[in-house]
Amino acid sequence: MWRALARTTLRAVANDCGSPGVGLAPSALTQHQLRHSKASNRFITTTSTAPPHNIGIMSVEKPKIVFVLGGPGAGKGTQCSRIVDRFQFTHLSAGDLLREERSREGSEFGNLIEDYIRNGKIVPVEVTCSLLENAMKASGKSRFLIDGFPRNQDNLDGWNRQMSEKVDFQFVLFFDCGEDVCVKRCLGRGQSGSGRTDDNLDSLKKRISTYNNDSLPIIKFFEGAGQVKRIDASPDAEEVFGEVEKIFVASGF
Numbered sequence: 027m028w029r030a031l032a033r034t035t036l037r038a039v040a041n042d043c044g045s046p047g048v049g050l051a052p053s054a055l056t057q058h059q060l061r062h063s064k065a066s067n068r069f070i071t072t073t074s075t076a077p078p079h080n081i082g083i084m085s086v087e088k089p090k091i092v093f094v095l096g097g098p099g100a101g102k103g104t105q106c107s108r109i110v111d112r113f114q115f116t117h118l119s120a121g122d123l124l125r126e127e128r129s130r131e132g133s134e135f136g137n138l139i140e141d142y143i144r145n146g147k148i149v150p151v152e153v154t155c156s157l158l159e160n161a162m163k164a165s166g167k168s169r170f171l172i173d174g175f176p177r178n179q180d181n182l183d184g185w186n187r188q189m190s191e192k193v194d195f196q197f198v199l200f201f202d203c204g205e206d207v208c209v210k211r212c213l214g215r216g217q218s219g220s221g222r223t224d225d226n227l228d229s230l231k232k233r234i235s236t237y238n239n240d241s242l243p244i245i246k247f248f249e250g251a252g253q254v255k256r257i258d259a260s261p262d263a264e265e266v267f268g269e270v271e272k273i274f275v276a277s278g279f
């Protein structure tokens with residue numbers, strides 16, 4: 027019921043924004059490019075479409091996507107690696123894509139991304155969503171774990187505008203983990219040489235505050251719609267994966 031409602035709502039939003047609603051198959055040829063408009067201080071997505079590709083009457087299946095959410099250090103990345111091995115998903119971490127873009131030579135967004143990451147703030151969705159869409163297309167795959175996204179209302183709204191019509195959303199996998207455990211894991215990761223500029227107490231306080239204020243309401247929204255699969259992420263990684271595995275098998279993967 028909600029699913030039908032949500033689809034109608036999201037379609038209306040997408041149509042308002044002129045989204046073409048095309049399938050995101052390997053043959054999809056649209057490339058999103060971003061630039062920052064100094065005049066309006068906004069990010070602008072430009073879409074260039076290659077010459078029409080005739081697929082006749084062949085229907086193209088939309089890629090299946092699972093959002094993976096949870097506090098910083100809850101173990102999302104760790105569990106995603108295991109899901110990839112066991113269920114042939116492709117793992118796309120929004121944080122990893124942003125860090126990659128930050129380090130890309132000539133990136134227009136390097137400094138901006140670094141400032142957001144260090145301060146635990148959420149980068150404007152125009153940047154993140156385009157990185158995700160481009161990575162999905164480049165992979166040529168059809169099952170995705172979208173890790174660390176959507177993290178706030180801006181992320182969710184941007185996704186609905188740009189992507190919701192192009193994918194087959196499955197559920198949110200929520201790794202529920204207490205704050206103290208999350209902090210301990212992130213500090214441990216920093217001490218083991220993660221090289222991340224936000225695995226320190228100062229950044230972690232800000233990331234946790236962003237998670238509580240901006241991300242939890244998004245998880246609650248999906249929960250209210252019956253679309254969250256919650257997992258206790260505090261036990262060891264092996265035990266957590268046992269629960270993850272049950273969920274994916276029960277969901278037909």
Ligand SMILES: Nc1ncnc2c1ncn2[C@@H]1O[C@H](COP(=O)(O)OP(=O)(O)OP(=O)(O)O)[C@@H](O)[C@H]1O
Pocket residue numbers: 096097098099100101102103104105121174211212214215259260261262263264266
């Ligand atoms: N169940 C677990 N028990 C103990 N340690 C864990 C567990 N899961 C992950 N870890 C460790 O905790 C740290 C954080 O894990 P991971 O990078 O998977 O978290 P994350 O949720 O992806 O973090 P972030 O959101 O900050 O990217 C890593 O050092 C990882 O090895």
Ligand SMILES: Nc1ccn([C@@H]2O[C@H](COP(=O)(O)O)[C@@H](O)[C@H]2O)c(=O)n1
Pocket residue numbers: 098099119120121122124142143144145146147148149150154173174175176177181224233
């Ligand atoms: N949707 C997102 C995801 C991440 N960020 C920024 O990256 C930081 C690290 O994210 P991890 O998932 O790897 O922990 C995060 O604190 C944000 O600054 C983002 O902006 N939007």
